Amino acid sequence: STFAKLLLEKGLSETIEYDSAGTEDWNVGNPPDPRMVAAGHARGIDISGNARQIQLSDFENFDLILAMDNENLSELEAMIEESEEESEAEIMLFSEYCPEGSPSDIPDPYWGEEDGFSFVLDLIEAGCRGIVEEINS
DSSP states (O other), rough: HHHHHHHTTOOTTTTOOOOOOOOSSSTTTTOOOOOHHHHHHTTTTTOOOOBBBBBTTTHHHHEEEESSSSSHHHHHHHHHHHOOOOOSSSEEEEGGGSOTTOOOSSSOOGGTTTTTHHHHHHHHHHHHHHHHHHHHO
16 A cells, blocks of 8 residues: 555554554445556555454554544544543544645545546545654654
């Protein structure tokens, strides 16, 4: 992934643990969308794995949980509120790490045109660079 590559370049791959999860269970166990895999492959990025749903334990096991859009952010906050647990993790929007002027909601390219996957990868790559810069500062 882009994030893995950046962590390796900065010598952080042994100290930073990361994962990806959805707020809903629709795609649990499914591989990534083939269009996203192809868009990543065109950039030399391996997009693989199987979808999983976020668990309450993630709020204890991770320091930072990033939502791709405001709806996901609200769902994450509601999970914590309903569980009546304290979140150890900071919960925020992924776009906080993207360059100024980026959309606050990272769009879901599934329903759009083919070029939507490339646009989303641009945003993800920029956000990942922002995350690594903050970690490394």
